[in-house]
Amino acid sequence: MNNKTVFRGVFLLVILGAFLFRLVLLDLRPMHHDEANQAVKFGNLLEKGEYHYDKNDHHGPSLYYLSLPIAWIFSGTKFASINEFTLRLIPVAFGVGLILLLLLLKGGLCREAVVFAGLFAAISPSMVFFSRFYIQEILFVFFILGAIASGWRYTRNRSPGWAAAAGFFAGMMFTTKETCIIAFGAILGALFLTWVFQKGSSRPIKPFSWTCIAHLLLGLGAAGVVSWLMYSSFFQNPKGPLDSVLAFGTYFGRAGEAGLHSHPWYYYLKMLTFSQYGTGPVWSESLILVLALVGSISAFSAKSKEDLSPLFIRFIFFYTLLATAVFSLIPYKTPWNLLPFYIGFILLAGNGASFIIKAGKNMFFRGAVVLVIGFGIFNLGMQSYRANFKFYADPRNPYVYAQTSTDFMNLVKRINDLALLHQDHKQMLIKVITNPDETWPLPWYLRSFGRVGYWQKVDAAGDLAEIPIIISSIDKMDDLRPLLQDNYQSEYFGLRPEVLLAVHIKRDLWDDFLQRQAVR
């Protein structure tokens, strides 16, 4: 691919494909527990301008502040008018944006490697799935790549602008997720190991100068300013920056606990290599893993050329190795936590694909390699389609994790239908008596209802005799039955696999509903 125009055209197609894959039917999957948590937190910021960093949960403030402009443009300032599509546009934008960032890696990776890496990022099932998920992860990956890319540009021309940009991205990493400490550690470790293993490079790392130290301070200043602004909620919460540091204590503790999300060290690698649950389909992103291996080996054999830097690829290799090791050794694991190191695999795979194609001396070999990689890409695309449009809430999809069942939407519909019949409509009183982990995403879906209360115990919820709708966990049923007697119609709805919610509807409202149904 020597022609610049061809490169630009292909890259544009990759971007368009990535955008379409992420954007289509964005509201198909019911809101996940975590998405709803984030959305309600964002709702407070949108409507009341309130945001205070919580050092115990929910990560940094960047997601909420970056959601504001998109919400203002698409849905206004009322939380009730925000929808899933609007919220998920934010991860979509950053999921596509990180592919655009690959252009900054020019010189570190050759053009072909940039295109392949872009293609893998565009269609990887895990990347697409979490680019349609309103949590911090894809933003975090974007900022990691931004910091690496800016750092790379800085090594090329030592300009203060790129130093400040790298600092800005590092600051944004810090304001996005507490796991930035792992990414920072992996980046620093990779820099050190690249320095150690720079032998054989025709362009060794230049020694640091006073100018570099000044630029480093500039970068740190940029990171500090961004972090301070965000964590202090733009000067509204002076305690925020301190809490952002204290939070590491909480997260260190959680990372080591064998809690709800404790999984074996090979959890991520197995998920990416081979997953099959029950009668479900086989899932594998092995193509990327194998090509990443090739790309890593090539980094230690290839010599510097005009269009690529083995040192940069070695840096990516060490970053990926260290980040994968740390994320794998931490017992706390969720599928989206693989993304910060998986982006390294994708870069290496881009390099691997380019290397293996160029390694072929004759056309037959090259053609065969292109065919095999092409088939692999097609297969990844099909998996991505399945993961996002067919198995989007199905536990047989490895990226589906504690996902809200599609049946939950029947509960939402039922309550909306009943509200149409009730004299108070959306001011109808709803009492939710559930365990905390069985409450979400109800607050998101009931956001347009004016009078909804949440309790954890039946006896704390007050008089239940005249409440039109009560939503309860199943383990509250024994306490509820004597209170509700035959005055309520109860229905079950799936919240998540193995977790059901019961909806208890006041008999007169239910009879009214049945009458309307009969008329229809």
Added chain:
Amino acid sequence: MIKKFFLFVFTFQCLILFVHGVGVNSQDTDKDKVVLKLELPKPMFVGTPRNIRSPNLEKITGKMRKPFYVPKGTKLLSLDKPVSASDMEPIIGEKEFVTDGEKSGEDGYYVEFGPGVQYVQIDLEDSFHLYTILVWHYHSQARVYRDVIVQVSDDPDFITGVKTVFNNDHDNSSGLGIGKDKEYIETNEGRLIDPRGVEARYIRLYSKGNTSNDINHYVEVEVYGILVK
């Protein structure tokens, strides 16, 4: 002409003032009442809940089923009896699984039918007094099957002599009438239905998806009874 015009304007203004006055009065009445502002507790923010993929054979609520008494001579009638279904091509498994005697909740022991209202029908090959129908839809996960309706008849087409022995379609969404029976969570004990000695040869069991997905499953159906003399 000018007088008439002013008279018209005056009358019109009076009318507006009157209507406005009535409005004000009604607002005054409303002013006596205000919407009671309730301070309702807010939801508690919590982290990612547990992800469950493993089978759960434990009961979610309630106790073990009490012993169920039937007349002496009651036998299992349904084992290996012919089964037909509304969905002629199951997604997974064979319709014969319904009466093959295997009740394991693992993969490979259940038949999966398409979405929406679907039924399976068992032919007992003779008329019996029915005393127990035991149904296992899918018990390796806590879920509720919707619109479970069990009908019996001597007519294979279920046009004449149809008797409904169980119906929990409380909103008539399957169109077979409103049922008064309760929904229930699937367990490895199965659901015991008491047909109270009703006489029939064919048993038809309906369902309409479940709380995990919109498809229909059967692990096993057992029918117990005594031959009609």
